[in-house]
Amino acid sequence: MDASKGKGFTEDQEALVVKSWSAMKKNSGELGLKFFLKIFEIAPSAQKLFSFLRDSKVPLEENPKLKPHAISVFVMTCESAVQLRKAGKVTVRESNLKRLGATHFKYGVVDEHFEVTKFALLETIKEAVPEMWSPAMKSAWGEAYDQLVAAIKAEMKPSA
């Protein structure tokens, strides 16, 4: 293992993330919903951040806009695992990263929300692929998520 490469993110770690995501992909809608319900169970106040939940009369679990955000978190964390191994850093296109930073800043997302979301993400994966789950898989997803969040946070400032 060469720690100077990929901030220590190894081929094995990338493979663990990619393998589990391939197994989960077909159920991503259902998983995405479960994932966000977990976040709101731990941190009910996080619901207030989402304009489409605030202004909506349909029950939370029926809101059609919730799944896409949940799936974005899964997909982008998985992509960040691939990038970490290949490039040693998260390489979401800069314009996208700037937009993501600005959006999350604007909606008032804070460190605690990212923490709760990490916990819920790992729990969701553990329940989705129990036969694959391992401490190594947990730390691979956790690290890919942390690095992605660090890149988003670095751009969390008002948009120009």
Ligand code: HEM
């Ligand atoms: C790795 C972590 C995350 C990723 C990849 C992510 C991704 C995204 C994406 C792609 C959007 C669409 C808007 C845009 O592209 O600018 C978005 C919007 C948003 N995200 Fe996230 N997000 C993450 C974490 C979080 C967390 C932890 C929260 C709060 C619990 C959150 C709350 C929001 C809100 C409130 C919006 C705006 C939704 C609206 O239109 O009302 N995000 N996010």
